[in-house]
Each structure stands twice: as C-alpha cells, then as structure tokens.
Amino acid sequence: MRVGVLGAGQLGQMLAVAGRRLGIELRFLAPDPLSPAGMRAELIVAEYENEAALAHFVDGLDFATYEFESIPASALRSVAERIVVRPSVRALEIAQDRANEKECFERLGIPTPRSVVADSLREARAGLEMVGLPAMLKTRRLGYDGKGQSVIRQNSDLERGWVTVAGAPSLVEAFIPFTRELSIIAVRSADGEVAFYPLVENHHSEGILRFSLAPAPGVAPSVQSRAEDFAKRLLDDLEYVGVLAIEFFETPDGLLANEMAPRVHNTGHWTIEGADTSQFENHLRAVTGMHLGSTEVHGVCGMVNVIGQEPDVGRLREIPDVHVHMYGKTPAPRRKLGHITVVAADLEGVRNAVAKVRAVLARK
Ligand code: AMP
Numbered sequence: 110m111r112v113g114v115l116g117a118g119q120l121g122q123m124l125a126v127a128g129r130r131l132g133i134e135l136r137f138l139a140p141d142p143l144s145p146a147g148m149r150a151e152l153i154v155a156e157y158e159n160e161a162a163l164a165h166f167v168d169g170l171d172f173a174t175y176e177f178e179s180i181p182a183s184a185l186r187s188v189a190e191r192i193v194v195r196p197s198v199r200a201l202e203i204a205q206d207r208a209n210e211k212e213c214f215e216r217l218g219i220p221t222p223r224s225v226v227a228d229s230l231r232e233a234r235a236g237l238e239m240v241g242l243p244a245m246l247k248t249r250r251l252g253y254d255g256k257g258q259s260v261i262r263q264n265s266d267l268e269r270g271w272v273t274v275a276g277a278p279s280l281v282e283a284f285i286p287f288t289r290e291l292s293i294i295a296v297r298s299a300d301g302e303v304a305f306y307p308l309v310e311n312h313h314s315e316g317i318l319r320f321s322l323a324p325a326p327g328v329a330p331s332v333q334s335r336a337e338d339f340a341k342r343l344l345d346d347l348e349y350v351g352v353l354a355i356e357f358f359e360t361p362d363g364l365l366a367n368e369m370a371p372r373v374h375n376t377g378h379w380t381i382e383g384a385d386t387s388q389f390e391n392h393l394r395a396v397t398g399m400h401l402g403s404t405e406v407h408g409v410c411g412m413v414n415v416i417g418q419e420p421d422v423g424r425l426r427e428i429p430d431v432h433v434h435m436y437g438k439t440p441a442p443r444r445k446l447g448h449i450t451v452v453a454a455d456l457e458g459v460r461n462a463v464a465k466v467r468a469v470l471a472r473k
Contacts, residue, residue, distance in 0.1 A: 110397055111136060113170040113192070114146070115157060115185065116177025119436040119445065120373050120389075121146030123381070124176060127389035133397060138166045139177075145436040146176075157184040167191045174351060174396045176372050178204055179251055195299070195350035195396045200371040203347070207249045207280050207368065214366050217342040221366045222358070224282040230271045236281030237267060243284035246270040248277045256316065260284065285365060287358035291325055294377040295340035296352045296391045299398045303344055304391065305337045306384060306404050309376045311356070317443060320463070321412040323379045326456055336364060343369065352377070352392040375414070375445070382432050382452050383410035408452050411459040413466050415447040424469045425449060430462055 110133045114121050117139035125135045125146055135150040142154045155162030157180050166188070167173065173194045175185060182205065185198045203209045207224075214221040225236035226249070237244055246267070248257035257277070259270035261284075290313065294306040307324035340355055354374030357364040377388035386394075386402025394401055419440050425433050428451075435447035451462040 110134070111170045112393065112396060113138065113166055113173040113188070115139070115173070115175040115180045115188070117141070117144035117146035117152055118177060119145045119438070119447075120176040122149050122436055123378070123387075123389045123434075124373065124393060125149035127387055128393055131390060131393055131397075131399075133393055136166065136170065138162060143439070145438055148437050157181050160187065163187050164191075172396050172398075174392070175201065178370060178372065196353070196371045197347065197349070200347045200349055200353075204369055204371045205250055207247060207252070208278075210368060211280070213343070213346075217339075217346055219339045219342060219366045220363065222283045222285050224280045226278070227281050228278050230268070230276075233267055233271060233279065233281055234264075237261060237264065240281050240283045245282045245284055246274055247280050247282060248274045249279060250277070258316065285358045285360060287360050287365075289325075289359050290356065290367075291328070291336070291359050291364070292321075292354055292356045292374065292376040293336045293340050294352060294354050294374060294380070294388050295337070295344060296388070296395055296401055296404075297344040297349045298395045298401050299350050300400075301345070302401055303341055304401045304404045305340060306377065306380060306388070307406055308333055308336055308357075309379070311376050315443070317414070317416060317445075318375050319414055319416070321376045321379060321410075322456075322459065323376075323383060323410045323412070324406060332359075332364065339364070339366060351395045352388050375448075376412075378434070378448050379410035379412040379450050379452075380404075381434075382450050383408065408454050409456050409459045411451040411453075411463040411466075413449045413451075413463060413470070414445055415449065415470065416445055417442050418470075419446065420470050421472070425466060428462055428465045428469070430458070431466060 113136045117137035122145040128135045137146045138153040227233035227236045244261040246259045259273040290311045291308045297303045309323040310325035312320040354370040356367045380387040385405045432450045453459045
C-alpha cells in the first residue's frame with residue numbers, strides 16, 4: 110500500500126513512522142529539500158503547483174492525503190483528479206479560510222466567537238463597532254502559530270493591527286476571555302465510523318502551542334460529549350475521512366469553536382505514547398479504508414513543545430517516563446524543533462516530570 114502526502118514537515122515525519130508499523134509506504138511532496146519527513150520516507154522536492162512533479166507524485170499511489178494546511182487547493186484538486194484524496198479538497202478549502210470556517214460552524218450550530226469580515230481598514234472599523242472591544246483582527250488565510258493576527262484593545266489599535274495583517278482580507282472577531290483552551294482530535298473512517306480522543310488542555314504563548322495536558326483535567330462528561338457532538342456534525346457534513354482537530358475556547362457559557370485543522374494536529378502528539386492507537390496511525394487507517402484503532406487512553410500525558418533552541422537531549426532522556434521526539438530541523442526562533450511527552454499514572458506525576466523537562470529546556 111502506498112500513500113502520498115502533500116507537505117513534509119514533522120507531522121509527515123510522524124505519519125511515516127506510523128505508516129511503517131502498518132506496512133504502508135509514504136511518499137511526500139514539498140518544496141524544501143530539508144523537510145523532516147524526507148528523513149523517513151521518499152521526498153519529491155518540488156513546488157506544490159508543479160504539474161510534472163504532481164504527475165510523478167501520484168504515479169503508483171493508492172491514496173493521497175495532506176499534512177499542511179497552506180498547500181494550494183489547486184494542487185490538491187489536480188491530485189484528486191487522478192487519485193482518491195482524503196480528507197477532501199472541500200475540507201481543506203473550508204479550513205484555509207477563517208470566514209468559510211466560521212460560516213461552516215454557524216451552519217452546523219457549532220458556537221463560535223462572533224466575527225465580521227473586513228477587506229479594508231474602513232470595513233475593519235465598521236466590524237469593530239459591531240463586535241465591540243476588545244477584539245482580534247485575524248487574516249482570513251495563511252495565519253498560523255499566532256501569525257497574521259493582532260489584539261485590538263482600543264479603537265486606536267486598529268490601524269497598527271491593519272499593518273500587522275498587511276491589509277490582507279481579514280476578520281474582526283470578538284475577544285473571548287476564556288477559562289482555558291481545549292481541543293479535540295476526532296477521526297472518521299471511509300465507512301463513516303467515528304472515534305474521538307479525550308479533550309486536551311492547551312497552553313499557548315505568543316500564539317504558539319507550548320504545552321498540552323491530556324486528558325484535560327476536570328472536564329465534565331457533558332462537555333466531552335458536546336465536543337464530540339460538534340466534531341461529529343463536521344465530520345458527517347464534510348463526509349470527512351481522516352483525522353480532524355478542533356480548537357475550542359472553554360467559557361462559563363460552554364465551548365466556542367475557534368478553528369479546525371483538517372489534519373493530524375500538534376495537540377494530538379501525546380497519542381503516540383498515551384493512547385492505544387496514535388492520531389497518526391488512525392489517520393492512515395482512515396485514509397486507506399481500514400477500520401479505526403481504539404482511542405482508549407491510559408494514564409495522563411503532558412506534551413511540551415521544543416521551540417527555537419536545541420535542548421540537552423541526554424539530560425531529557427534521564428528523566429523517567431519521558432519520550433523525546435526531535436524532528437531534525439535547523440533551530441530558528443519560534444520554530445517547533447521537537448516535542449517531549451510525559452506519561453504518568455496521575456496528574457501529579459505529569460506535573461512533576463514536566464517541571465523537570467522545563468528546567469532542562471530552560472537550561473537550568
Ligand atoms: P488562532 O490562530 O486562531 O488559533 O489563535 C492563536 C491563539 O490566539 C489562540 O490559541 C488564543 O490563545 C488566541 N486567540 C485567538 N482568537 C482569540 C479570541 N477570539 N479571543 C481570545 N484569544 C484568542
């Protein structure tokens with residue numbers, strides 16, 4: 110069995126590892142010759158829209174998928190003309206544009222922060238009046254890890270914010286004073302079977318995910334089932350096949366969907382050690398038409414992202430119950446270079462081990 114993947118970052122690298130266990134060979138296409146997935150599988154180095162390269166890419170494949178949201182939809186469409194692509198091009202197109210995503214959430218009755226589309230500074234001003242202060246200004250497309258967004262605390266922040274988003278088509282969105290951020294990793298098979306991992310608690314700083322705790326502590330069963338219900342509505346409506354992640358804000362009034370990702374997700378990395386079947390394996394199972402694996406979780410997991418600087422891996426490995434994943438990327442500020450998962454019997458065990466991991470990362 111051969112699966113082609115557009116995009117070849119660390120998500121692809123972890124898909125390749127999961128694929129090997131399932132006897133599935135992966136082939137990647139991405140423009141950067143140093144792409145992390147290229148260390149674990151065949152990598153075709155080409156721009157996504159290079160038609161000759163795409164033809165070479167699909168040759169001999171059984172299925173195709175993607176691990177990067179910003180691939181041009183036209184490239185995916187071109188692949189989909191020749192071979193089954195899962196998740197669908199439509200799922201990608203919705204997730205690529207925050208306005209489409211919001212419209213999809215609203216259509217399916219999934220609560221989401223109020224927002225107004227703004228294609229000009231004048232429209233942003235009008236949007237701000239409707240949404241009220243404080244607010245977030247976010248580009249509709251190509252925003253990730255906090256890029257392309259700006260907090261608007263007072264009216265006079267808007268002009269600076271408009272420069273931050275470089276005048277690109279944007280959304281003015283209500284600022285949500287959330288209690289915490291949660292996400293759900295869901296998966297749907299080609300037969301319509303669905304499975305969910307427990308909600309994960311996520312901590313960001315400067316717009317980048319730093320730490321996840323799974324299962325999120327103190328989640329009422331009604332909140333978990335509500336998140337699953339929202340995910341199921343999306344999965345069924347999009348006739349989705351593969352892993353889908355949804356990020357939520359938890360508020361005293363319930364969950365608000367912030368965004369979705371039509372791919373395996375950073376807040377699901379803990380599933381490699383923490384669940385019966387990892388998100389990567391379940392994605393490949395779904396894409397290749399297999400039954401899903403169990404999403405049962407054992408113990409509690411903490412996942413710490415390694416960002417910007419190479420850590421002392423030797424010292425990290427000395428900490429009990431710690432699993433180090435380095436992606437082989439060149440260090441750069443704000444770049445995700447790896448992640449560390451801690452698995453323990455209880456929350457206290459996770460907190461203790463995570464404190465030790467953080468001390469090593471902080472070079473103390
Ligand atoms: P996003 O790119 O939409 O995931 O935003 C990155 C991070 O910015 C989120 O994880 C939140 O921490 C924060 N953020 C985004 N939108 C809002 C909002 N409407 N209200 C408050 N914080 C937000």
